[in-house]
Amino acid sequence: MEEIVVKRRNGRPAFALAAAVLAATGALTVTFVSSGGQGTADAGTAATARFVPIQDVRPNVRTPRPGAAASTGRFTVDCGTNGNGKFSPDNPVAQPGIKNGAEHVHDFVGNLAITADSSDADLDASGTTCRNGDRSSYFWPVVRIDRTARDDGRVQRALAQTRPMVVCPSVAERLPAVPAAVRATVDRLLAELDRLNAAANVRMAAGRGRIDSTLDKQVLDALRDRRATTIRGISATITAAGGDRPSLVSLVDCDVSYDGMHAGMHGPAHAGAARVANPRIQCPTVRDRLPGVPRRAVAEVDRSLDELDRQISEAGERLVTSRGQGGAAFVDNAILGPLRAERAAVLDRIAVAIGRQGPRPQGLEALATCTLDRTPAPSTPPAAPSAPAALPEPQGPNFELPGNNGGIVRPAKVLIEYRGNAAGPVVPMPRFLRALTGDAKPTSRGPANARASWTCSGFTDRISDRYPICPAGRQVQRVHDFPGCWDGKNIDSDNHRNHVAFADRTTGACPRGFVAIPQLRITISYDIPREVQIRGQYALDSFPEENHNPFSDHDDFINVNSTRTMNRITACINRGRNCS
Structure with a gap:
């Protein structure tokens, strides 16, 4: 797998710059965009600072040299370009059970049934857009063209009036049947989860009107530890009483939400939308x-x-x-x-x-x-500070949300590849493995998990964390590399990341305790008019506090390949073939 080192034109690593800024400031009071140009309070008004001619990005893609035992094959899957229009603001990997949790719209290809509430059994029974019958779900934020002038000051004004809130997946709504003998115990543990959430929101009051990634991390890390212990207690209690062992690890992680910003970000286009365009x-x-x-x-x-x-x-x-x-x-x-x-x-x-x-x-x-759901959800702030504002539904013919306006650009091509490992053979992925790449919130969570993804066709030796301006005749591309190593046991983890890992950027070897699996790469290509690129008029859907930060690009995946298909993928890769 290639490792990407992003550099600015002056040669300084963008990831290092991001970390240095965060370390120096501790708390951010504005939206931060890596080397994309929003490191100061007024930089958000210069949207074109987030764009870069791809020729000005230095080649930065490193490919580990294959060893003697390397698996060098490639298996491609054609799942289309979301021609059936499955758009949704759900994120079933990072925010299971939370409707509209993404606060921005995703393209979905592959699994047709998937929602925030889908179980593994639902996914397995679904239809698919993939030609080989792959029921896996692949999804990423949409790209829009918005030719209107962006009012970035509105984002800052909305932030100034917003208190960040902690949002957690509901455990009660995902439980199996609870044996009568332990119902009271389970109810007590569920109440403890509510208490932990409320206590976390008391701490978040200190972040009103600003984005403080240090505070966010402290609150979420402490809450994750306590929730993990309590949720393990719920699972053990149900199992000991003769119930089905519930798989609840996906429900541990919570998020800091700036949902209240929506109330201050309703533009005329969104306010005038007459209907919900993506009914559920x-x-x-x-x-x-x-x-x-x-x-x-x-x-x-x-x-x-x-x-x-x-x-x-x-x-x-x-x-x-x-x-x-x-x-x-x-x-x-x-x-x-x-x-x-x-x-x-x-x-x-x-x-x-x-x-x-x-x-x-x-x-x-x-x-x-x-x-x-045919009518928009209310978007006014809640009467009490114990819950985030109700999230609006995507509205109108363009599936718009506050701050995410303009026509959606349908990908010209989506290339899904499973690839090998430079250090040795790969083993099959487990069914229902969850994985993600990038980070939708590098501003409020810090840039540690964010990954640059932007390039142009013909320039795949370089990747940028800014939106590219491509030469005439070239396509704008997003290249999403997923972790290619697995812990050998778990299909998810309490932060949705620890059960998988990226291979070493120099050798391709997996970390100790991990094994190589087929490494997923998704390349999304767009035909975007060059004048739109030059004028800075295309952008990624994002959380409101990210304000279309190109460094917030991300991609999610649930493996629902059949065991037979995954074995075919693995054999193809290990034999050094190109298959589909």
């Missing part, structure tokens, strides 16, 4: 509404809960694939009506299963009806 199916949660389940009914209730999840995913997939079909009542008659009937039958089975061994739960039938 909304169903009442069930897992957090159940009483303790008699031990003999646990397995049956778990199967029914999984079936409810699959029903929602299948209905969501139908919503995507049937877009534009039928008349005004098509969704109600063809999707929501059948879904209500299916849910009612499963909810009744749950009530019967519990009632055979104890008191039958009442009112579950009220949870059968789902709706289509």
Whole structure:
């Protein structure tokens, strides 16, 4: 795998510069964009400072020399360019269970059913856009062209009025059936999670009106440790009582959210949007509404809960694939009506299963009806500082969110490659492995995990952390390299990073305790008019505090390749072949 060392025109490493600025300032009061030009309070008004002619970027891509045992093959997958229009502000890898958690829109290719709430079983049962049947999910922030003048002062004004808040995935909504004998204990531990979250938000009050990456890190690190302990306690308690061992590690990590900035960032284009352009199916949660389940009914209730999840995913997939079909009542008659009937039958089975061994739960039938989210969510700040502002839905024909305006540029090509390791053979990825690359929040979390990704076709020997201006006839490209090493045990970790690692940039070897897996690279190419590039009129969707920071580019992946396909990928790579 190539290692990328980004340098500015004066030759100073951009990553080192970013770290030095953070170390010197401790707390940032403005949006920070690496070498992209926002290191000072007024630099955000010069959007073109984030752009660089690609010829001015020095070659900086290093390729480890393959050793005698290197795996040099390559396996490519064609999953299209999101031609079916699966756009979503969910991030099922970094923020599972949190709707609109990304606060910006992603392109999704591959898995059709995936949402923030999808289980592994849902993913496995989904359709896909990939020609070889790969059900994996690949997703990244969209790129937009916005020819209007950007008011970066509005971002700073909105930030000045915002108190950062801690947002955590809901554990209660993701639990399996909880045995009756430990229901009270689990409830107590869930209450402890709420208490930890509230205490963290008290600490975050010190960050009002500014971005303090040091404070954010201190709060999140401490909260992660305490949540991990409590969540392990929940899992152990359920398992010891005869319940199904829940996989909850993905729910440990929380995030600092500047959601309140949305209230001050509604531009005329967004305020005038008449409809939600990316409707989704909304169903009442069930897992957090159940009483303790008699031990003999646990397995049956778990199967029914999984079936409810699959029903929602299948209905969501139908919503995507049937877009534009039928008349005004098509969704109600063809999707929501059948879904209500299916849910009612499963909810009744749950009530019967519990009632055979104890008191039958009442009112579950009220949870059968789902709706289509057709109206924008409110975007005013909350009345109390105990929760972040409600997040708006993407609106209008361009799926816009506050601060993320303009027409979406559909990729001209998306190249998905699984590649080898310079030091030795690779082993198959485990199914449902989660991985991400880059960092969506280098401003509020610091630049340690951020990765430069921008280049132009024909210039792949150089990568920039600024938006490139390409020569005539060349495409703007984003190159996303994922970690190529795995700890051999876990499909996720409490920060979504520690279970995977990048290989050594010089030798290609994996860190001690890690094994090489097929290393994923996604290259996204765009036909963007050159005058748009020169005028600085294209940009990445981003969190509000990042203000389209090109260094906040990122990409996410869940491996849903079949075991057979992953073995084919691995064999191809280890034999030095090029396959598809």
